[in-house]
Amino acid sequence: MERLSQKKYINQESKEKYRVQLGSNNLKSSFSHAIEGIVTSIFQERNLRIHFFIGFTVLLISLFLPLNENDFIWLFFAVFFVIIAELINTLIENLMDFFSAEFHPIVKIIKDISSGIVLWSAMFSVVVGVVIFGKGLFGWNLQIAKVLGLTFVAFFPVVALFLEVKRWLRNRSK
Numbered sequence: 001m002e003r004l005s006q007k008k009y010i011n012q013e014s015k016e017k018y019r020v021q022l023g024s025n026n027l028k029s030s031f032s033h034a035i036e037g038i039v040t041s042i043f044q045e046r047n048l049r050i051h052f053f054i055g056f057t058v059l060l061i062s063l064f065l066p067l068n069e070n071d072f073i074w075l076f077f078a079v080f081f082v083i084i085a086e087l088i089n090t091l092i093e094n095l096m097d098f099f100s101a102e103f104h105p106i107v108k109i110i111k112d113i114s115s116g117i118v119l120w121s122a123m124f125s126v127v128v129g130v131v132i133f134g135k136g137l138f139g140w141n142l143q144i145a146k147v148l149g150l151t152f153v154a155f156f157p158v159v160a161l162f163l164e165v166k167r168w169l170r171n172r173s174k
């Protein structure tokens with residue numbers, strides 16, 4: 001099957017041609033294209049399969065815990081959020097591969113940032129998980145999640161600062 005993501009509409013005429021091939025532009029076909037997009041991403045991206053699996057497991061376990069309405073909303077938000085981030089990452093990877101098959105430093109930066117979006121959203125979900133499962137399963141108080149959240153937020157700026165200082169020291173010794 002030819003992948004829609006590998007096509008480029010050169011002009012209105014070719015757009016119309018593909019529209020005929022893809023069927024009418026009604027709500028039903030839009031819906032089926034959206035499903036195809038998610039299913040294609042699942043086949044393409046191992047990490048997306050992992051995130052769906054973890055999300056499903058987390059939500060399944062949550063059914064057996066004494067959680068309140070707010071806890072469930074945050075859990076669902078965390079699970080959906082990571083999957084959205086992974087879909088965006090898949091989208092960006094496909095865009096980059098379509099426009100630049102060659103190795104390019106800018107493509108590397110774009111793809112790395114795109115992976116960073118997934119990592120960052122997964123870290124958010126871990127904090128939400130620690131708050132909710134920590135309380136529901138182990139009776140933890142909020143302090144653990146607070147420390148974890150603060151550590152996550154501080155981690156990347158500290159790494160950036162460390163690398164900057166290292167570069168400055170290297171340049172100074174030249």
Ligand SMILES: Nc1ncnc2c1ncn2[C@@H]1O[C@H](COP(=O)(O)OP(=O)(O)OP(=O)(O)O)[C@@H](O)[C@H]1O
Pocket residue numbers: 045047089093100101102103104105107108109111112115
């Ligand atoms: N064309 C390219 N030019 C430069 N670097 C690239 C290019 N393609 C991939 N890379 C580098 O390889 C990494 C992995 O890219 P790839 O497209 O293979 O994604 P992946 O294997 O699905 O990984 P993930 O989804 O975990 O980021 C990128 O984050 C980037 O650092």
